[in-house]
Every structure is written in C-alpha cells, then in structure tokens.
Amino acid sequence: MQIKYDYIFAGVGLASLMILDKMIDARFLDGKKILLLEPNDKISNDKTWCFWENDIGGFDNLVSKKWKQALFVNEKQTIKCLSDGANYKMIESIRFYNYVLDKLKKYPEIIWKKESLIAFEDKYSEVIVTSNVAKYTTIKFFNSVFDCSKIENNKKYPLLKQHFIGWFVKTANPIFDANCANFMDFSIPQKGNTRFMYVLPFSETEALIEYTLFSADLLPENEYEQAINDYLKEKGAHTFEIIKKEQGNIPMTVFPFWKSNSKNVLHTGTAGGWTKASTGYTFKNTVKQSERIVSLLKTKTIDFRKFHKPNRFLFYDTLFVSVLYKNNALGKKIFSKMFLKVNPKKIFRFLDEESNLKEELQIILACPKIPFIKALYSSFIASLTQS
Template sequence: MWRRDRRPTPVAAGARVAWQALAVSSPVDADIVLVGGGGAASLVLAALGRQMRSRVRVAVVDPVHKRGQDRTWAFWGSPGTFLDPLLSASWDEVDVVTPAGRRALRLQPLRYAMLRSAPLYELADRSADAVRITAPAGSVTDDGERVLVADPDGTPLVRANWALDSRPRPPRRAGRTNWLQHFRGWWLESDRPVFDPGRAVLMDFRTPQPARGVSFGYVLPVSDRFALVEYTEFSPARLGDREYDVALRRYCDLLGLNVAAMQVREVEDGVIPMTDGPFESRPSPRVVRLGTAGGATRPSTGFTFSAMARQADRIAREVAAGRPPLPEPPYPARHLWMDAVQLRALDRGLVDGVAFFDRLFDRNPPDRVLRFLDGTTSVTEDLRLMGSSPLLPMMRAAAGDFVDRLRPG
C-alpha cells in the first residue's frame, strides 16, 4: 500500500556518516538534533519538510530506525490536513455506550481519525534530509551555546544548536494523583462482514468496572471485516497479561464477535501516564522536550497525538521564520487544573466514572467535549463544561486540590 523508494535514501547515507564520525570520536554537526525517533520526532520531520524552503541540518538519534506498524493513534480534528492521505480510516459519527443505552455523536465539523505508524514514519523519511544515528542516547548537555548528545558510554554523537528530546521520562515531581491509561487491543479480521466501517465506538462502558477506576471498550473499524477492538482502563495500576486477554475476550463476546472464528492479526499494548505531576518541557535553554515528556499527554484522558502535531507544526513555523524551535505549551494552565480536579474526583471516589463521562457527553455538544479534551476550547466553553459536571463532588475535589497545593513540597 505504501510504496518505498528503492533509491539509496538519506537515512542510509546519514547512518554511514554517523558511524564514521563515531569511529574518530567526532560528533555530527547539526542545527537540530531529535533525540528519539518515534511519533513526536516523525511529526517534526514531516512539518519541517512542509515548511522549510532552505536547508536545515537535522540529526535523529535513536537505537532503532522506526519503520512499519508499531502503534496506532486515534484522534479528532478537522478534515483537510496533510495527514488525510495517511489515514487508515476516519468517521463523522461515533457511539458512546453505557448500560443505559447508546448515544450517537455527530462530530461535524470535526472527525475522528485513525493513523497507523508506518505511513507517518515513511513520510518523515521522505520529508527531511536527516542524518540518522542508530545508537542509544545518553547525556544531553547544554553548554549555553550548543548541545552535545552522547551515547551512554559518553561517546559524542551529535553537536547541535538545539535538541528536541522525546524520550519518555517521569514528571518533574510526583503528582498528587497518578493514574494510568492502560490497554490491550486486537486487530481482528473476519472472513465475512461483521463490522460497520461507517461508525466507530469511542467509549463503551458496558465492560465490568474496576473497584477504583473506569474501564471501557472501543471499536475502530477499517472495513466491514477488519477492525481494532480494544479494552482500556483508567486506573492506578496495570493488569496482568491474562487479565487483559480475559477482559478483551469478554468485550468481544458482548459485541457478538466470535473471536475463535476470526484471525487476530496484531496485538497492541500500551501504558500512558494520567497524572497532575508537572513535566519539565524545557530543562535547559537549548533543550526542548516533546511528546509525553514535554507535557503533550492530556492528564484526564491520556490522549497525546493532537498536541504532538501542534508542537511539531509550531516548531517548523518558528524554524522557517529563523526563530528558535520552541513550541507553545500543549494545554492552557486552566485545563491542567481542571484535569487535576477531575482526576482527584475519580481517584477519591467522589464521582462515578461512567456517570461522569456520560453526563459530559449528554449535556454538551460533542465538538465542545472533544475540543476541550484537545485543549482548544475557550474560557466561556470551559465554564459551560464545568457547569455540566456534578457540582458538589467537583467542588469538594477542587477544594482538596487547593489545600494540597498550599502544602510545601
């Protein structure tokens, strides 16, 4: 489906340059070094390719040159972006399901979309002449004028004007509430039509609920015979492998899917932090963190992709204008406070998770909820969202959060 260029690529040439440089202990010279080569870095490379008219020297340091399908991103946004040709599927309508019934959400002018990793990695390879150094990064040292990236043994790899570091790392300090979005999904293929490719299931809360947390299933159909079916929890701790498989099989049974008669083509697992702990987005003047490490993960949901895309677009526009590659904060400060209050309310059992999300979608237009979760709603819209939540429990959570913030440390 995705054609590969059979000519020698800049990636291969860059890797040779990098290893030759290592042999003489002389670092590659670059304007920007991307430390980590996954989704955040690929979006930056693609954005630079769209924005730049003059050459920028870019290096990528990662022990693996990312290729193929290793993850799936689902996100909402407006149609008509550069991502459209890369999408596996998109939907104008999604379902939110609770034990009380099914709610169909019409998303226009937004849409819900699925992007698999292979086309994004290939676009990144085509978009920028990046030197790729297939080695693990160790230290990232900012001397005030340039940044030196070395391997774990201290061997210099790259010296650059700026470092964009997307390697996972914990918050600057522990959060007051620390949950995880953790999940397992099966890519199921049937020999007969069993899925409706015209609509996705965004959240299906008919799954058994954990004692402390929220669980739901969802279905992202690519065709009437092929779909990603996933079980997800928002809770403080991961499950064991067998527990994920049991929960996922039960959800498939609930959907009326005979998994024994289908092919499980791929398995996807993941763990994403949901915490009000602050991430250090700029640990030194010339080092910028991207992705989850830079605060792109929404604390209340674990969604990350849209914020990563915004970071990448801003970086490319700044570089094209001759300015430092500095993204804006992924989310407004008021949204992070609202997320902290929501997490606290769920964690302390002040609100029922299923009822909370059901009420949120019931009392607000779908696009307002989705734009809030993306961090793009106005203050007026945020006040309306707050007004639609259970008032007394959320006030108790807000008061507790306020008291905790006054405590030292």
C-alpha cells in the same frame, strides 16, 4: 574534528518526525546539519493514532480509515458523537514514519545514528549530547526520550495510566458497522475502576477491540483478554480469528515536564507533556506544538524555557486526574453525565483545548459536583502550602 550540529533529535517517533516535517514545509532544513539518535528502525506499525477532524485535514493522505460516526455507550444510553461533517480518523504509525523519512532523504546532511541517548548538558552556548557510543555538540537539542522514573511514585503529581490490550479480529458473521466507531462503551463491568471498550471497525467482520482502563495499576494480561473475549461473544461473535494484538500504557499526568526545558534543550512528545492528561490523545497536539516550534525557530532569540504556555486546560486536567486517582470508579459517571448533558461537539472542542469559557462552564456543571469541589479545595490548599 567533531561536527557541531544545528539540531540533534533524540528519539525518532511522532514528535521528532512531526517537527521535522513542519521544518521541511517551512524550508527550514536547507543547509542545516542535523543528527537523529534512535537505536530502532522505524519499519513496523508500532502505534495507531486516532483523532476527530472535519472533512479536510493536513494528513488525509496518510489516513487509512475514517468513520463518519462514533458512539458513546453505557448500559442505558447510546449517544452519537459526530456531526457537521466531522470524522474520526486513523493513521497507522508506519505510514507516517515512511512519509516523513522519504521526505528527509532529500537532505543528505541529516544523519541517523542507531545509538541510545545517555545524557545531555546545556552549556548555554551549546549542548553536549552523550550517546552509548560517542559525544556530540549541537546548538539546539530536542529530546523525546521518555524517562518514566520522573513520574513514578510522585505524590505531588498523581499518575493515572491509560492501559489497554487490543485484538484485531475477523469474525465469521457480520456484527460491526464499518462506518461507526465506538469511543467508549461503558456497558461492561467496571470492577471499581474506569473501564471501557474502544472499537474501531474496518468492515462488517473486521475490527480492533481494545479493553481500556484509566487507572493507576495494570492488570494481568489474561484479564484484558478475557474481557475482550466476553465482549465479542456478547455482541454475537461466537467464532472469530485474532489477526494480531497490540498493547499500550499511556501516562496520564500533569507533571510539569516543561520545567526541565533549558535555553537550548526542549523536551517533546510524552517527555515534554504533550500527551493530553485527561484523555491520552497526542496526535493533534503534536501538530500544534510542532508548528509553534517552527515559528519560534524563525525568531532571532530562541529560549526554550519560554516555550511552555500555561493555560486553564492544564487546571481542568489537574482536577480530572486528581478525581479519578482518588476515586477510580467515578469515570463512568463523569463521562456519562458529560455526554448526556452536553453536545459532544462542545466536548471535543474542550478536549482539543479550543472551547470558550461558556462551553467549559457547561461541561463542568455537567460533572458530579462534590468530587470536583473536593479536588478544587485540595488544589487550593496545596497552592497555599507551596507559597
């Protein structure tokens, strides 16, 4: 006889584990039958999550490094970004995986099957989930398996990519400030794109250096690596060792992933549009969304079609992505004007979607006017066409 699960999670990554962690904290897993579908063991450090936060945070026990200061840099200015006790924190994914998976060991009715999701269908009273091995039924289904074909070549919702290659390096001479990260260093050649260096120093001689672009197209691998090599030499690191490398490609889009939600199916993580379209940051929003899910599950009537809450920040992200997609060289100018004219604390509140209208207006007025007015006009015309 086939088991009917209370919940099935497809994909065991940040989103699924964060939801499960919040369920544990709310004692919501007691007596529940849960199936995890994930073909890969979570035994390697495959991602690094960073976020700004005040001194005390809910995941401080997992933070492997934090910086008391962080900089925004271009060839003319260096702006300090953190104040009032804020820190920039880093969590290595393996520490988060181990933390939540250890907590899940206390629940013997949670089953992990190393299988891949093939399809699912909401039958209203239950969801049929098909893997590459078998079919399962569940009351509620959480899907974090991202299908990039949904957003590729979509003219209505342009796709930018935050793509990068990073080197973990050890230099022969001290060139880093271990207490100061570098959010964006735009002093490098832009070459018609939005390009910057992202630097996380772990000591005076150790750091992660990422060559990052917000653009529509990827580069040949050697172009990223040559840029990192040139940057290190310019900073005085004529001799260095590459300890390991990482690379990433994060979608930056306002595609309405949530429209695929149904009564009993909720798309989460990148597959649910939880990645901030204008920055690529994910961790803090995943915490917020996971807490919302647990609150929803406590109610008697659960309809995931109502989970998405549209807000004005989606509109801001839409304009930002549209502007950079049409004129990718503007990124340096946009960010430089923002950080030069607006207190960085307000910018971070804005990026966390916690700012007020007065702060948002100040940020909007700091940006180049004409490109955003054109994007606003295009958005208005598109809305008229749709109606």
